[in-house]
Amino acid sequence: MTRLWRICGALLVATGTIMGALTAHLPDAHFAEGGRVMARSAMDMQMWQGIALLVLGLGLAERTNRLFIAGGSGVLVGTLLFCAGVYNTAFTGHHGSHIAPIGGSILILSWLVLAAGWVRRS
Template sequence: MSTASQPASGSGRIFVFVGGLCGAAGVALSAAAAHLGGAFVGTVASFLLMHAPVFLAIGLVGANRILRAASLILLVGLVLFCSDLLARDLLNSRLFPLSAPIGGTLLIAGWLAIAASTLVRARS
């Protein structure tokens, strides 16, 4: 069976699931931003929609340990960043002090780690 037709397994399934959730939440929040407004809801929707394909690709293609770790860093950063922005709009409060900057920093670190994962040679 070719790799393309094999279902994702283990951590791959989790990343596909996360990608699907990010995509669904991004679409729902895009609609909410269009109909209800909110200073940050549209930004959160954009971040979720732009990261959803990353998680899908990593889940479907497979990944080395560094790429999986990078994806987890990216996911934690995305959750912190988006949660803080949504809390500001919906609760008029922050998630916790510096949660958005920490999340943004983790997003940057996650993307750099994804780039670094290409520098690791596959074990033969």
């Protein structure tokens, strides 16, 4: 599982870099109103969570337990849902789904689960 986190973390950072370039260089017409700022926020979140997955994958490679697996997996799923929802809104202007809030909630819960895993390990 930790190998998957490292791979996905690297892919999140790579695609986050692409999104950063698009956000910086695309003409305003490609974004909904206020979309450039939204896309930049999603890219920031994607980059931080991608780096976190890399660190989790490296740091927990030999010492995983159920809480760490659930927490790390939730970070991955939450990041994908949150960023996809925000990018969709940034480019289309449609707030048609609850994907971003669900993803954000999963992220928060996942970090709490990881904290519990580290408390339990102590």
